[in-house]
Amino acid sequence: MCTLFSEHGFWAHNMAQNHAGQPADIIVCKDNFPIIIDCKVCENDTFPISRIEPNQESAMSLWGMCGNSKAYFALKLSDGIIYMADFSVLMLLSKTKKSLNKSEIELFFPIFNEWMEGEEWK
Numbered sequence: 001m002c003t004l005f006s007e008h009g010f011w012a013h014n015m016a017q018n019h020a021g022q023p024a025d026i027i028v029c030k031d032n033f034p035i036i037i038d039c040k041v042c043e044n045d046t047f048p049i050s051r052i053e054p055n056q057e058s059a060m061s062l063w064g065m066c067g068n069s070k071a072y073f074a075l076k077l078s079d080g081i082i083y084m085a086d087f088s089v090l091m092l093l094s095k096t097k098k099s100l101n102k103s104e105i106e107l108f109f110p111i112f113n114e115w116m117e118g119e120e121w122k
Contacts, residue, residue, distance in 0.1 A: 001026055001039050001074055001082075008116050023059030024071070033069040036060065045077045045102035047085075049094045060087045074112070075105055084115040 002012035005028045016025040016039075024036035038056060040047065052073070060071035064087075071087040083105050093100065093108065100108070110118065 023056045035069050035072060036063055037072045037074050039074045041076045046099050047075050047105060048099040049090065049097060077102060082112040083109040084112055085109045
């Protein structure tokens with residue numbers, strides 16, 4: 001993911017090598033917009049919302065409260081397509097859903113390239 005973001009002009013840093021409870025896998029920044037992202041491979045094209053760890057929920061919430069830009073989950077499905085799931089939208093969905101299937105992921109979240117082109121990250 002760091003390489004993919006770098007190819008789109010972002011500074012990117014992989015935090016995943018620190019397995020001591022980091023709240024996200026990567027941090028990226030472009031045009032003064034820092035974003036934290038956790039990367040998930042969705043087995044069976046399903047994302048159980050319970051995969052959002054309590055430390056991730058608290059850290060990503062605080063990230064936004066501190067005035068930073070958004071926090072995301074990059075959800076990779078079995079076809080290799082990556083969807084950019086806005087953390088705040090996931091939290092809203094968690095009130096009524098325990099997991100998201102492929103059609104729900106496609107409905108609620110943009111594909112990486114569409115997300116990038118639309119500059120939804122700002």
